[in-house]
Amino acid sequence: xxxxxxxxxxxxAQLSTNTKAWCQCxxxxxxxxxxxxxxxxxxxxxxxxxxxxxxxxxxxKLALATNSEVNKxxxxxxxxxxxxxxxxxxxxxxxxxxxxxxxxxxxLDDEGNVKRIGLxxxxxxxxxxxxxxxxxxxxxxxxxxxxxxxxxxxxxxxxTPKEASAYLKKLHSILVYLGICHGNMQDGNFRCDVNxxxxxxxxxxxxxxxxxxxxxxxxxxxxxxxxxxxxHKELLDSGKSILQQTLLFEIETRKTKVLRTKSDxxxxxxxxxxxxxPLVITQEHIEKVRSTLPELPDAKIKRFMDSYGIPxxxxxxxxxxxxxxxxxxxxxxxxxxxAKKMSNWIMVELLRYLNEAGTSIDRSPVKPSSMAxxxxxxxxxxxxxxIAKDVFLKMFDTGKAxxxxxxxxxxxxxSDEKALIEIAERIVTANAGQVEKYKxxxxxxxxxxxxxxxxxxxxxxxxxxxxxxxxxxxxx
Amino acid sequence: xxxxxxxNLLKSKKISAxxxxxEALTKAETSKTNAIITLTSDLALRRAKEADKxxxxxxxxxxxxxxxxxxxxxxxTKNIRTTAGSKILFNYIPPYxxxxxxxxSDAGAILIGKVSCDEFGMGSTNExxxxxxxxxxxxxxxVAGGSSGGSAASVAEGSSAFSMGTDTGGSIRLPANFCGxxxxxxxxxxxxxxxQIAYGSSLDQAGPVARNVLDVGCVMExxxxxxxxxxxNVPNKTMKxxxxxxxxxxxxxxxxxxxxxxxxxxxxxxxxxxxxxDALKVFESSGAxxxxxxxxxxxxxxxxYYLIATSEASxxxxxxxxxxxxxxxxxxxxxxxxxxxxxxxxxxxxxxxKRIILGTFSLSSGYQDQYFAKACKVRRKIYQDFxxxxxxxxxxxxxxxxxLAFKQGEGKQDPLKMYMNDLYTIPVNLAGLPGLALPxxxxxxxxxxxxxxxxxxxxEELLKLGRAFELASKA
Numbered sequence: 030x031x032x033x034x035x036x037x038x039x040x041x042a043q044l045s046t047n048t049k050a051w052c053q054c055x056x057x058x059x060x061x062x063x064x065x066x067x068x069x070x071x072x073x074x075x076x077x078x079x080x081x082x083x084x085x086x087x088x089x090k091l092a093l094a095t096n097s098e099v100n101k102x103x104x105x106x107x108x109x110x111x112x113x114x115x116x117x118x119x120x121x122x123x124x125x126x127x128x129x130x131x132x133x134x135x136x137l138d139d140e141g142n143v144k145r146i147g148l149x150x151x152x153x154x155x156x157x158x159x160x161x162x163x164x165x166x167x168x169x170x171x172x173x174x175x176x177x178x179x180x181x182x183x184x185x186x187x188x189t190p191k192e193a194s195a196y197l198k199k200l201h202s203i204l205v206y207l208g209i210c211h212g213n214m215q216d217g218n219f220r221c222d223v224n225x226x227x228x229x230x231x232x233x234x235x236x237x238x239x240x241x242x243x244x245x246x247x248x249x250x251x252x253x254x255x256x257x258x259x260x261h262k263e264l265l266d267s268g269k270s271i272l273q274q275t276l277l278f279e280i281e282t283r284k285t286k287v288l289r290t291k292s293d294x295x296x297x298x299x300x301x302x303x304x305x306x307p308l309v310i311t312q313e314h315i316e317k318v319r320s321t322l323p324e325l326p327d328a329k330i331k332r333f334m335d336s337y338g339i340p341x342x343x344x345x346x347x348x349x350x351x352x353x354x355x356x357x358x359x360x361x362x363x364x365x366x367x368a369k370k371m372s373n374w375i376m377v378e379l380l381r382y383l384n385e386a387g388t389s390i391d392r393s394p395v396k397p398s399s400m401a402x403x404x405x406x407x408x409x410x411x412x413x414x415x416i417a418k419d420v421f422l423k424m425f426d427t428g429k430a431x432x433x434x435x436x437x438x439x440x441x442x443x444s445d446e447k448a449l450i451e452i453a454e455r456i457v458t459a460n461a462g463q464v465e466k467y468k469x470x471x472x473x474x475x476x477x478x479x480x481x482x483x484x485x486x487x488x489x490x491x492x493x494x495x496x497x498x499x500x501x502x503x504x505x
Numbered sequence: 506x507x508x509x510x511x512x513n514l515l516k517s518k519k520i521s522a523x524x525x526x527x528e529a530l531t532k533a534e535t536s537k538t539n540a541i542i543t544l545t546s547d548l549a550l551r552r553a554k555e556a557d558k559x560x561x562x563x564x565x566x567x568x569x570x571x572x573x574x575x576x577x578x579x580x581x582t583k584n585i586r587t588t589a590g591s592k593i594l595f596n597y598i599p600p601y602x603x604x605x606x607x608x609x610s611d612a613g614a615i616l617i618g619k620v621s622c623d624e625f626g627m628g629s630t631n632e633x634x635x636x637x638x639x640x641x642x643x644x645x646x647x648v649a650g651g652s653s654g655g656s657a658a659s660v661a662e663g664s665s666a667f668s669m670g671t672d673t674g675g676s677i678r679l680p681a682n683f684c685g686x687x688x689x690x691x692x693x694x695x696x697x698x699x700x701q702i703a704y705g706s707s708l709d710q711a712g713p714v715a716r717n718v719l720d721v722g723c724v725m726e727x728x729x730x731x732x733x734x735x736x737x738n739v740p741n742k743t744m745k746x747x748x749x750x751x752x753x754x755x756x757x758x759x760x761x762x763x764x765x766x767x768x769x770x771x772x773x774x775x776x777x778x779x780x781x782x783d784a785l786k787v788f789e790s791s792g793a794x795x796x797x798x799x800x801x802x803x804x805x806x807x808x809x810y811y812l813i814a815t816s817e818a819s820x821x822x823x824x825x826x827x828x829x830x831x832x833x834x835x836x837x838x839x840x841x842x843x844x845x846x847x848x849x850x851x852x853x854x855x856x857x858x859k860r861i862i863l864g865t866f867s868l869s870s871g872y873q874d875q876y877f878a879k880a881c882k883v884r885r886k887i888y889q890d891f892x893x894x895x896x897x898x899x900x901x902x903x904x905x906x907x908x909l910a911f912k913q914g915e916g917k918q919d920p921l922k923m924y925m926n927d928l929y930t931i932p933v934n935l936a937g938l939p940g941l942a943l944p945x946x947x948x949x950x951x952x953x954x955x956x957x958x959x960x961x962x963x964x965e966e967l968l969k970l971g972r973a974f975e976l977a978s979k980a
Contacts, residue, residue, distance in 0.1 A: 068601040072824045074589065075581040075603055075700040077735050109820050109868075111845055118823020167841075169828075298868035300877060303706035303817055306736055 030266060032227040034258055035235060036193045037185035038250075039222040040200060041178050042210045043156060044087050050155045050177035051078030051121070058216050062170040070175035072116035077304045084177040085308065087209040088128045088153050089318045091179060094203050094325050095148050097132025099315050105153070105302040113169050114158035122180070124299040127152035128308070134203065135327060136195040137345055146196050147184030154178050179210075185224065185235070190251040190258075197221060197247055198349055202326050206351045214245050221250055225257040227265060236261070237271040241278050241285055253278040256285055329354055337361070337368035346376055352391045359397035366408040374404060378418065382425050394428040395421070403431040410491055411435065412442050444491040446498070449482070452490070453498045456481045467503055475499065506666045508572050508720040515560055515571045522560065522571030522615060525666075526553035529573035529617045533664035537645055539637040540658035542578050543586050544618040549573065552615045559613070568723035568747060570613030575665040577656050578619040579626055580711070581700035582606045589702045590622040590634045590652075593825045593832045593852030603700015604732050605669055605711055612727040617665050620655025624854045625822065626673050626704040628652050629926055630916045631680065633856040638913060641683060644950040647910040650680030656714045657684035667715040667724055671701055673708045674810050675905070675930025678942035678956055681714050683910035685944040685952030687971070688714045689721045692962045693937035694739040697732030703821040705814035708934040718941070718972040722746040725964070739962070746965050753972040755980055759792030761970065763957075764898035767797055769929060773907040780953035781904055784945045784978075788902070791977045798894050798901075802886040803932050807924055809887070810931040811860075812867045812880035818857075819864030825852060888936040891958070900970050901958040904929045905942050909951040929956070939964045941971045945978055 049056060052069035069076045092099045106124040129151035138144040158174035160167055181200060187193045201219055204210035211218045226238035239261075241253045256278075261271055276285040301307075324332070326348045333344040333354075348354045353375075360371055379400070383393060403421060406412045412420060412435055423434045435441055443449060456478060457464060467474040482495045506525065514520040526549050533541050556571040565571060578588050581603030588594045602610075610616070623633040631639035631654025639654035641647040642661040649658040653670030657680035660668050670677040672690035681688025689712045696711045703709060713724040722744075729744040763785075770781045789795055827833035827848025834847035853861070867876035894901055906926055916923040933940040938961055944954040957974070959967030 068599075071829065073581075073599060073601060073830070074587070074594065074597070074702045074824070075579075075599070075698075076601075077699050077737075079734060079736055107820050109823060111823065111826060111842075113826075113828045113841065116824060116829050118826060119820050296870045298820070298865065298870070298873075300816065300820075300868050300873070304703075304737065 031230040032262060032265070033230050033232070034188050034254075035185045035226045035228060035238075036187035036190075036254060037224040037238075038183045038187070038193060038196060039224070040181045040197070041156075041220045041222075042181065042204050043218045044084050044177040044179060044209055045211050045218075046081055046083040046087065046177055048081060048083075049175040050081050050084055050153075051175055054175065056176050057172060060172055062168075063172060065172040066174070070116070071171055072118075078121060078302075080305065080308065081177055084153060085128070085310070086318055087177075087207070088151060088179055089310065089315060090207045090209055090322060091181070091204065092129030092132065092151050093315070093319050093322060094207055095129070095132035095134050095151070097129035097148055097151055099129055099310055100126050101310055101312075102126065103128045103153075103308045103310070105305045105308070106299045107302050108297040108299055110297060112157070112160075113167065114160045114171075114174065116158065116171065116174060120155060120157070121302055121305070122154035123152035126307075128310070134196070134199050136192060136199050137341075138195075139189055139191050141342065144192065146186045146192075149182045149184050150180075152180045152182075154180055185226075190254040193223065193254055194247040194251050197250060199326065202349055202351065206323055206325055208323070217245065220245055223250060223253055223257075225254055225261065226271070227258065227261045236265075237273050239271065239274050239276055239285075241276045242288060244278050249278055249280065252283055253285060256283060260285070333357075337372075339369050339372045343369070343372045343376065347372060350390060352389070356390050356393070356397050360400040363398055363401035364404050366404055371400070371404055374400065374421075378421055382422075386425075394426075395424050399424055399430050406431055406435060410442060410444060410493065413488065413492060416442075416488060441489065442491045443486050443489045444494055446494065449490060449494055449498050450502075452482055452485050453478070453495070453502055456485065457499075457502050464503065475503070478503070506573070506663055507716040508568060508666045508723045509717075511572050511666055512565060512568050512570075512723070515565050518561070522553040522556040523550065525571065526550060526573050526615050526617070529664050529666075532662055533617055533659070536658075536662055536664055538640045538642050538649065538658040538662055540620050540639055540649070540655040540662065540664065541575070541618040542588055542590070542621050542636050542655070545585060545616050548585070549615050549617050556613050556615065565613070567612050567727065569609065569727050571615065572666045573615045573617045573664075574609065575617050575620045575656060575659045575668040576606060576609075577622050577653050577668065577670050579622060579671050579702040579704075580605050580619075580669060581702065582616070582619065585616075585619065587619065587702070588636070590624045590636065591825075591853065591857065592635045593849070594830075595635070595832060597831050601700070604697040604734065605700060605728055607700075608728045608730065609669070614727070617659075620659050620668060622655055622670075622676075623652035624857050625702065625818070626652040626671055626676055626709070627818070627856050627860055629675065629679050629923060630911060631655065632913070632916060633854055635854065640913065641910050641951070643685065643952060644910070647912055647951060648683065648916075650683035650910060652676035652680075653688075653714060654680045657681055657686055657688070660684070660686055660714050660716065667713050667720055669711055669724075669728075670714050671704075671709055671711050672930075672934065672940075673705045673710075673814055674927045674934050677712050677714060678905050678930050678940055679927075681942040682905035682944070682954045682956075683952065685947070685954070686714050686716060687718055687721055687944065688712070688942040689725070689968070690933065690940045691725070691729075691964050692939045693934070694737050695741065695939070695962070695964055696728050697735040697738045699732055699734040699738075703817070705817040706821060707817060708810075708814055710934070718943070718968055718975050719747065719750050721941075722750045722968055722972075725968070741962065744965065746968055749965065749969055750972045753969055753976065755791050755973060755977045757969060757973040758788060758977060761793045761900070762796055762898045763788050763793050763900055763902050764796045764798040764894045765902040766799055768799065769904055773904050774909065776909055776948040777904060777907060777953055780946045780948065781955055784955050785902065787945075787974065787978050791973070796898055798898070800887075800890040800894065800932070802883065802890050803928070805883045806887055806932045806935055807928055809880040809883035810927065810935060811863065811924060812876050813884065813935070815860040815864030816867045816877045816880075817864070819861045819868065822853075822857070822861055825849065827852065884935045887932050891932070891936045891938060895960050900967060903956050903958060905954060905956045906930075909948055909953065933958055937961060939967050941967050943971055943974060
C-alpha cells in the first residue's frame with residue numbers, strides 16, 4: 030500500500046544565557062562535575078526559582094523570528110516525575126500558556142519549492158542534570174541542571190526525511206543567527222525528538238506515531254526517519270499495528286530500539302508553578318526586543334537574490350549558516366567579478382573541501398579576502414579557471430594567499446604576445462598535415478593547435494590570446 | 506521576657522544580652538514541653554557576647570539586637586541542622602542561609618534553637634513529629650497547637666522572647682491561640698519565603714509568635730525587606746510600624762467597623778464562645794461598630810484547602826527522594842525505584858504520606874478538573890466573600906479555633922474533625938490576607954482568644970487595630 034508520511038519535530042535548544050534559568054550559576058559544558066551548582070539548582074529545601082530575564086528575552090526573540098504570537102501572559106508549570114538527575118522531582122516548564130504559539134518557518138521542499146512548516150509552540154523550560162552509569166553505580170552531574178531551554182514543537186507538516194532535516198537546519202540557523210543558542214549539536218545544545226507516523230495515502234486520519242528521542246545530527250534525523258518509515262510500512266503491510274513507543278536511534282546499527290512503550294501511567298500532573306508568578310510581557314517589551322533582531326535567513330535570502338543576482342538555491346545554501354553568509358559577503362568586498370561566480374566557488378569548491386576536512390566555515394584556511402584575489406586573478410586573465418582549482422587546493426592546504434602560490438608555482442598565465450606567437454608559429458610549422466586539414470575546412474583541428482600550445486606552456490598560455498594568434502597564423 | 510521591654514533594658518544597660526540568653530537557655534534546658542529540636546547554646550552565647558560588645562559601645566542597633574528568639578525548624582539555617590520536623594531531614598545541614606534567619610541575625614537577634622513543628626507544617630497539634638509531641642506550657646496534658654507548636658511553646662515558657670513560625674492554614678495563629686500569645690500571619694508575599702521549607706507554596710507565609718502586638722511590630726520591621734530571591738515577595742517598603750504602635754490608643758477603635766459572623770461564633774464550644782462575645786464587647790465599649798455579616802463560601806474552604814495545599818505539597822516534597830540529601834534507606838537493596846519507595850515510606854510520617862497521596866490524586870490527569878482546578882475556583886469565591894465584607898468593614902473578627910487546646914492524643918481519634926478545626930484560619934490563607942491571633946482571657950489553665958483579619962497588604966492597619974484592642978482589654 031502507499032502511505033503518506035507525517036513527521037513532527039520537537040527541538041530542545043539550550044539558551045546561551047550568562048546564567049542558568051532560575052539561579053546565578055554559570056553555564057559550562059566542560060567544568061568539573063558538580064562545580065556549577067548552587068542551592069537552587071540542586072533543589073535544596075526552601076529554595077525558590079527566579080526568572081532569568083535574558084532567557085525571557087531570548088524566547089521572545091525566537092517567537093518573533095518564527096512569526097509566532099507572543100503570549101502577553103504566559104504561565105510556568107510543574108511537570109512531575111522522579112529521576113535522580115531532576116533534583117526537584119519536577120521540571121519547571123510551560124503547559125497551557127507557552128511564551129510563543131502559532132508560528133511558522135519556511136523551507137525548501139524536495140522539489141526546491143518554498144514550503145511553510147507550522148510551529149505549534151515555543152515554551153520555556155529547564156534542562157536536567159546528567160546521569161552516567163558505571164557498572165553498578167550511577168553518577169549524577171548537576172552542572173547542566175537548570176540550564177534554560179526552549180522547546181520548539183512543530184506541527185506535523187513534514188512529509189519526507191529531507192523536509193525534516195531542512196526544517197531542523199532552518200530552525201538551527203535561526204537560533205544561531207539570533208545569537209541565543211550555541212547550536213553545537215555534539216554538545217547537546219540542539220537536540221531533536223522525532224515523531225513519525227504513516228497513514229494510507231490521502232487519508233485524513235493520522236496513524237499511531239512513534240517518537241525517536243534525542244537524535245543529535247541532521248543526518249541521523251533523516252536516517253532515523255527513513256528507518257522508522259520502513260519499519261512502519263512493513264508492519265502495516267503485514268496487517269500489524271504500530272505501538273505508541275518511545276525509541277532511541279542507535280548510530281552503530283542505524284536502527285531504532287525501544288526505550289519504553291507509552292501507557293496511561295505517564296501522568297506528569299502538570300499544574301501552575303506556584304513559586305513563579307505568570308510571566309507578563311508587555312507590547313513595549315516585545316517591540317524593544319524586535320528592534321534588536323538581526324537580519325534573519327529569509328530576509329537574507331531575499332537580499333542576496335536582489336542585490337547579488339544569485340538564484341534562490343544559491344541564496345538558500347549561502348544563508349544556511351550565519352558564518353557562511355558573512356563569508357560570502359566578505360569575499361565579495363574585494364572582488365570585481367560577478368557574484369554568481371563567487372557563489373559557485375564557495376558552494377562547489379570551498380564547502381566541499383571544508384566538508385572533507387571536517388571543519389567549519391569560520392575555521393576555513395582560505396580567508397574571504399584570498400578567495401576574492403583568487404577570483405580576481407581568473408577575472409583578469411592572470412590564471413585560467415582550471416589552474417585556479419589547483420591554486421585553490423594549495424591555498425586550502427597551506428593557508429597562503431592566492432598571489433603567493435601563483436608566483437611560487439610559476440602558474441602565471443602567459444600573456445606575452447611575442448612569446449605566444451613564437452610558440453604558435455613553431456607548432457604550426459611542425460604540423461603541416463594538420464594545417465592542410467584545417468585549411469581543407471576541418472575546423473575541429475583548431476582545437477588540436479590550442480591543445481598543443483597549452484601542452485607546450487603547461488597550460489599557462491592565455492587561452493583567449495592563444496586562439497586569436499592561432500587564427501591569425503592559420504588564416505594566412 | 507518580651508522584646509520591647511528587653512530592648513529598653515538592654516539600651517539602658519540594666520541587663521545584658523548574655524544574661525537574657527542564659528535565662529532563655531536555662532528555660533530551654535529545663536523545658537517540659539518538647540519545644541526545642543536543636544539547641545544552639547554555644548552559638549547563642551557567642552552571639553550574645555558579640556551583641557553586648559556592640560551594644561556597650563554603640564547601643565542596640567534595633568529592636569531585636571541582643572534579644573533571644575527561636576526558629577521553627579522549617580526555616581533554613583546555614584550550617585545548623587534543619588529538620589522540617591521530619592525523619593527524612595533528620596541529618597540535613599543546609600549549605601545556605603535562608604532569608605528569615607539572615608534578616609534576624611543581621612538585626613542582632615540571638616538564636617536559641619530550632620523548634621519543633623508538625624512534620625513539614627502538616628498538622629494542628631504538633632503531634633505529627635518524630636521528635637516528640639509538643640506540650641502546652643499552660644497545661645502539659647494539652648497540645649500546644651500546630652503546626653508551629655514549638656514556636657508558641659518556647660515563647661510561652663520563656664525560652665525565647667519571640668519565635669518565627671509559618672502559617673499555611675493557621676499554623677501560627679492556632680498555637681498562638683492555644684498558648685495565650687499573639688500570632689501574626691502577614692499578607693501572602695509580605696515576608697520572603699526564600700529558605701522556608703515549602704508545604705503549600707501558594708499559602709505558606711512566615712510570621713512571628715510573640716507576647717504582644719508591639720513585639721510583633723518589632724519583628725516585622727526586621728523581616729520585611731524586599732527579597733529578590735522570592736518572586737512572590739511583593740515589592741513593598743520595609744515595614745515601619747513600631748512608632749505607630751507606641752502611639753496606639755484605645756480611642757483608635759472608635760468608629761472602626763468590625764465585621765463578624767454570628768454563625769461562626771455560635772458553632773464554637775461554650776468556653777470559647779463566651780470569650781469571643783466578651784472580646785466583641787470590648788470592641789463595642791471602645792467605640793467600634795460591630796457588624797454581622799456572612800461568608801457563604803467558607804463552608805467549602807476546608808475541602809479547597811486540603812486539595813490545594815496537598816497538591817502543592819505532593820510536588821514540593823518530591824525532592825526528598827533519598828538521593829541528594831536527607832534520609833536514605835540504607836538496605837541498598839533493589840533498584841532506584843525501590844530506594845525511592847523505601848526512603849520515602851520510612852522517612853515521611855503517616856500524616857505527610859497521607860497528604861502526598863491525596864495531593865497526587867488531586868493533580869492526576871482525569872481528576873484534576875474535579876479536584877485541584879475546582880478548589881482553585883472555590884479559592885477565588887472565598888476571596889470575593891472577604892472583599893464583600895471589606896466593602897463595609899475595617900477588619901473581620903473571627904474565632905481561631907472552635908475549642909480550647911486539645912488534649913494530647915485527642916486528634917488521632919478523629920482526623921476529619923481535626924481538619925475541620927482549621928475552618929476559621931484556612932480562609933485567610935486561601936485569600937492571602939493578614940491574620941492576627943490575639944489572646945483574650947483564659948478558661949481554667951487554658952488561654953482563649955480570637956483573630957482579626959485585615960485587608961490585603963494593610964498589615965500595618967491590622968497591627969494598629971490589634972494593639973488598640975490589646976490596650977482596651979487591659980484598661
